Amino acid sequence: MANQLLMAKSPEEAVAAKNASAVFVAGGTEVNRLGSDAAAAADTLISLKKCAGLKDIEEDAGFVTIGSMCTFQQLVESEKVPSYLKEAALFMASRTKRNMATIGGNIASKRSDSYIIPTLMAAGASMKLLTAGGKEVKTWVGEYIDEGDSDALIISVTVPKDMKVISKRYANTAQSHAVLTMSAALGEHGVRLDGAVKNVGLLHFCDLEATFREDPDVSEDKIIEMVRVCTGLHTADDMFGSDEYKRYLIAVTAYDLHKRITGKEV
Amino acid sequence: MSNKYIGQAVTRLDAHDKAMGRIKYTDDMCDKSALVIRVLHSTVANGIVKSIDTSEAEKVPGVVRIFTCFDIKEKHYFPTAGHPWSTDPHHQDIADRLIMTDHPLFYGDDIGAVVAEDEVAASQALRILEKSVVYEELPFVLDAQEAMEEGAPLLHEKFPNNVLAHTEIHMGSVEEAIKEPGLIKCEGWYETQPVQHCHIENFICYAYGEGDRTVVVSSTQIPHIARRVIGQATGMDWGKFRVIKPYVGGGFGNKQDVLYEPLCAWISIQLGGRLVKLDVPREETFISNRIRHAIKYHITSWMRPDGSFAARTIKAWCNNGAYSSHGHAIAAKGLNAFPQLYPCDNIDGETWTVYTNRSVAGAMRGYGMPQASYAFEVHAEDCARAIGMDPLEFRRKNLMPVGYYHAFSKNELYSDTFNQCFDKGAEIIGYYDKVKKYANQTGDIRRGIAASTFWYNTAVYPIALETSSCRIVMNQDGSVQFQLGETEIGQGADTVAAQMIADTVGIPLSMVHPVSCQDTDITPFGTGVYASRGTYTLGFSVRQTALLLKEKILEAAHQFTRMPVYNLDLIDGKIVRTTDGRELMTIGELALSKLYTTEGSQHLTAESTYQIKSNAYSFGVCFAEVEVDIPMCRVRLLNIVNVHDCGQVINPLLAAGQVHGGQSMGIGYALSEKMMWDAKTGRPLNNNLLDYKMSSFMDHPRLVADFVENYEPTSAYGTKGLGEPPVCPVAPAIRNAIGQATGVYINELPLSPHTLFREFTDAGLINDPWRKEEQGKEAK
Amino acid sequence: MAKQYKVVHCTVNGKEIEQVVDVRSSLTDMLRNDLHLTSVKKGCEVGECGACTVIINGEGFNSCIYLAVWAEGKEIWTLEGLTGPGGELSDIQQAFVDEGAIQCGFCTPGFIMTSWEIVNSGKEYTDDELRKALSGHLCRCTGYENIFRAVKKTMLRHLGKYEEAELVNSQGITEYPEPMPFK
Secondary structure: OOOEEEEOOOHHHHHHHOOOOEEEEOOOOOOOOOOOHHHHHOOEEEEOOOOOOOOOEEEEOOEEEEEOOOEHHHHHHOOOOOHHHHHHHOOOOOHHHHOOOEHHHHHHHOOOOOOOHHHHHHOOOEEEEEOOOOOEEEEEHHHHHHHOOOOOEEEEEEEEOOOEEEEEEEOOOOOOOOOEEEEEEEEOOEEEEEEEEOOOEEEEOHHHHHHHHHOOOOOHHHHHHHHHHOOOOOOOOEOOEOHHHHHHHHHHHHHHHHHHHOOOOO | OOOOOOOOOOOOOOHHHHHHOOOOEHHHHOOOOOEEEEEEEOOOOOEEEEEEOOHHHHOOOOEEEEEEHHHOOOOOOEOOEOOOOOOOHHHOOOOOEOOOOOOOOOOOOEEEEEEEOOHHHHHHHHHHHHHOEEEEEOOOOOOHHHHOOOOOOOOOOOOHHHEEEEEEEEEOOHHHHOOOOOOEEEEEEEEOOOOOOOOOOOOEEEEEEEOOEEEEEEOOOOHHHHHHHHHHHHOOOHHHEEEEEOEOOOOOOOOOEOOOHHHHHHHHHHOOOOOEEEEOOHHHHHHHOOEOOEEEEEEEEEEOOOOOEEEEEEEEEEEEEOOOOOOOHHHHHHHHHHHHHOOOOOEEEEEEEEEOOOOOEOOOOOOOHHHHHHHHHHHHHHHHHHHOOOHHHHHHHHOOOOOOEEOOOOEEOOOOHHHHHHHHHHHHHOHHHHHHHOOOOOOOEEEEEEEEEOOOOOOOOOOOOOEEEEEEEEOOOOOEEEEEOOOOOOOOHHHHHHHHHHHHHHOOHHHEEEOOOEEOOOOOOOOOOOOOOHHHHHHHHHHHHHHHHHHHHHHHHHHHHOOOHHHEEEEOOEEEEOOOOEEEEEHHHHHHHHHHOOOOOOOOEEEEEEEOOOOOOOOEEEEEEEEEEOOOOEEEEEEEEEEEOOEOOOOHHHHHHHHHHHHHHHHHHHHOOOOOEOOOOOOEOOOOOOOOOOOOHHHOOOEEEEEOOOOOOOOOOOEOOOOOHHHOOHHHHHHHHHHHHHOOOOOEOOOOHHHHHHHHHHOOOOOOHHHHHHHHHHHO | OOOOEEEEEEEEOOEEEEEEEEOOOEHHHHHHHHOOOOOOOOOOOOOOOOOOEEEEOOEEEEHHHOEHHHHOOOEEEOHHHHOOOOOOOOHHHHHHHHOOOOOOOOOHHHHHHHHHHHHOOOOOOOHHHHHHHOOOOOOOOOOOHHHHHHHHHHHHHHOOOHHHHHHHHOOOOOOOOOOOOOO
16 A cells, blocks of 8 residues: 655656556546556556646647647647547547546556547557656557556657548447547558457457558448457457457447548448 | 415425525534444355454554454344334334344445544444455355246245245136136236445434433434334433434435444444434445335236126236345235226235345335336236227226225225326327327337326334324414424425415414434434324324414414404414404414413413324326437436325425426436446445446436325325325336337346347347347257 | 545635645545535445536536646635525526425535536537536436426526527427438
8 A cells, every 4th residue: 555655757767766566646536546556556646747847738730749748628728639539539428537537547547448648559659758768769659458567657748630520439328438439540551440359458450450551442241241250359248248249339330430431421 | 274385386484594504414414533343244155254363453643442343242223214113023023123133134335344533444344344244155146036946045044945025916706707708918026136226415413411321313213113123233222312313415315214323322322422423425325225126917817898807817926135124014015006097896916025035125216116117007008909999098097997996905096197197198299199100110219208197105004103293382482492203304294384384373484494404312203204104194294283383373362352252363473363354463462471470371282193094195197208329228208297286286396306206316316326246246236336336417318207186084284195106107107118119128127228239120120130049949 | 454544625615724644645635624615425436426516627527537737726615615605696596496306315516516617618519519518417316307498598688688688488499490410
């Protein structure tokens, strides 16, 4: 249980203090809540609220760089932030929570029901990290999710300004954890599909992308069947739904997003 | 009696203070020096605690004392239900609970407690303590029907096959009746899910010693009953305890059980009367308080071609969880309602309440009737479809008729309530046009509309004691305070009682003040609020007491005005000579004079008890209009209209508020709420507000509440119960509307997207090629 | 391990204060226990129910997951601060009273703080936007119906639309001319 609090004044100070028994606190929506395992296991909380240089939003040459401590509400209200990212931030229904939750914190939590990670992955977002040695490292969001150094501090996230990205999120009620959050983005190589599947993880749907590329007019039935039998997808029956239901949802959502993003009538 | 305030949408008396934030709830009143108690819960669903090593946890700085089940030297088993005590041993609630047990019967049972100086120390110690419990794990069972089978783990020795109770009803002869030729049979299995109350203020209590007694302040609906149970649980005289109920942040039946008051009081006593506080975190509220019974039904009806019932049977299995709490009463209520709602000469019915190793089910808004109404009303819809009759017409034909008299309860249906409510609701929502418009749709997005009703009554006569006591005390300026055993928990009991008193005594409402906090030392005895008894039962003692006070006032007025009592009245705070309407003196002048006069000084007060020996049917309907997105398996609620007959509506604003709240619970019940346990470990899966899907602002449409007012002849003010009825018809109405929209009629709850997915795919509405392949294989 | 304390300087309900807190305290604990502002309620302590909502520098936050030390230099308002010095209710408080939007009252302080932010924003929200803006608050008593009326009416009045405000309560049925797929 955490006993110490460090109000880091700079990213360098925060990173220097980070070790296995210390945890970064960004907005507090994950770490500060009752029952949080992260807080229970740590000795020290490193608060990032006072860190200089993590709250700016800059636009440059078609890209928007967002400081990791920018809140979801700041994303919604900023003129520079692309609308597709605002939509994803609005998936968090509670305004008072949006005033606290940060983009960096949400990425770092790597939740399988994350509000914004699928959108960032689909958009090809990149991140800047500060590692323990004081080194700045650039990486893709997808890479960070798979292998990212949890002792490194996320400094900023960079997203393309004018990209077509559409996202969808399914939760039983406006507030609850989502069984599926999925995003589609239209890039020069075609359509990219990423998703967060609750209790499975953050996934890049390469196989679906390939299928759509091969045959842009593929039928919905075929997609449903393809996801149904996909052995690389480890969905299971749980309280969010049956395995069958989740695969169905992934398939119809992928189909729908693909249709809409390539501009076809639904 | 004037009707100046009764029937008016008077602002509730505590609204102003609540809007200012200065109302104090239990935690707000507790001194900050209180020691914090955290309960150690079992992490096995069934087992024996072999040992608990407290040494490491005791080392945590700030820990004052750690108690375990082994510290209980005398085992006083106690009942927890919020029922009036019965002096007949056969009628008493089952006493099967211990303050802390060494034989936990569900994941979350209470096996110990940590007392510390602050929350952080208590949580730290608890985490350590949890790891040092050694259990002998035993097999467990979570399903009611499985628990009844031979060889299932036995929870309580005195209850073989885990059957807490089993009751039957038989009328006429079903066996003979079904021999009639040409009968159409309709049969179905219906299943409802466990849900939780989710009052926003968690259960909390604190206790401290005062003299040789212990004071317990608790967020409870039943302070007087709590006192009795604390005495039973500790084996001490009941008078050694004083229970105080401050403002409560919602109860809905969870707080109609004695939860942690006994443990809290006992710990205070062990610590020499130290102030100790037990605040149950939300996660623990889900598991270790109470939940709603999940009930499975099997209903069969045989109908004649004209739509009338020839015979009906019902069987119901009710999952009670690990301890009895309210016991068989929930299932019995449903069973007894079955022959009443749709009367039929030939009925066989049976219901079992069964123990399982799950969280304890207790009272929850509706007390078995939301479950039963779901089963009855979806079955009725299915019957109508089987016959080919319009569902509304089918109901009108078969529902309890005007003049129906129920011998046991002496309830009578005095008015044409059902038709009136259906007519009004249908007009508001535009039922007849829409039901035609929505018939035979095609396409992915379809709309549907349906209506459902329910059975409910008011308070608990004749099953248990019904009594209410009231005290009214007048001040020197003529204003009054009143006290009631019926507790204000947000429903507005204080305000309607004040309206009644103002009108009956004859003084302005601004001169009537409730003592909202019940204190067993001071407040006249009452059993609290539950069973929608509030307005009905308090009305009796209020009216009786108000009239007693008025009698004393007019006697005093006679003394000061020299006019005979029969020519005097108290109207709007003035003593009036009725023969010519002249105002002779104000109530303030009278009260002052009567108190200070040297000729017969008297403090004007009145107090009385009224034992209620009547009950009242309280019916209503719900119309639900939905839009179903079939491929996405989502339901959107377009309009929900409830029309209730609760007799004379004392306060339309508060009454509508109660209906809205019930509709809201019904919506969650229908579409998203469900408590779940892991089948392998018996551990609850979704005991927090994110995973447990309570409806939010965005999940509700505008809610419409309206009333039909049939003055109840047995009532003091023409009222009937309203607190619980609004929950009952909502889920079946939504299910039936989805059915009307899609042709798919589902027999379980909740109607969540993954349930709809399964049903729509089975019905072929969703094109799942894999499913087609499987069905193809089976066909071969 | 020794506890760590810090002094927090901030303004609460218009008054400058200095408060020593355990660094792990939440803002809820500081407001309730140290400053006796008991209108701030604990409902879930995970930021889900909104009963603990307070206004910090003009915006609503769940104080239960907000560290007290983060309040340094901030301007904080709780429900106690909305009432005038002579007990005058602000219009949003009065609307909650008049519309029957209060039953048990436990969710009320949090709701009023967020509603206060909404009606004072100068923005006109559509019904759906209003619902979304308020969806960070859970209520089990009211079904949100009367709360919706209270907030919408007050919002319209702030924008000078008094006639429209009076029409909010008509108990009629909502019409939905177009189908609304879940896309």
